Amino acid sequence: MSAIAAIIVVLIFTIFFLLGFSVLQLRNAGINVKDFLSFIDANQNLDRLYSFAKEYDKLSPQEQVLYLAEAEKMFDAFDKIPVAVWEDEHEKYSEVLDRYKDIKIMRWNEAREAEEKIEKKFNKERKSA
Secondary structure, eight states, X not given: XXXXXXXXXXXXXXXXXXXXXXXXXXXXXXXXXXXXXXHXXXXXXXXXXXXXXXXXXXXXXXXXXXXXXXXHHHHHHHHTSOGGGSGGGHHHHHHHHHHHHHHHHHHHHHHHHHHHHHHHHHHHHHHHO
């Protein structure tokens, strides 16, 4: 019975030692533990956004808004972590970023066209009045 208790104590000590060592390594690398945990979540989000960007050519306006919001959260988390940590994911990150830029530009163009239509209609009504 005491041998099992000793093994459990050693295992618990080992787990705490490894956790402490991991936190120390993160701090030595200049990474906040909370930021690293956010990065882990963002990395999973990157995989989802990457597959989404590959599968869908046309997104509805609601899907675009969701994609942009999720991508911005992911970018924020990745910005807090040194590039050397996530350099293997650079291709996926670039693909998501390109899709993000395309959607932003497309939405900006649509908004500009809508403003021009409204302005033309306003000017036409103003001239006729």
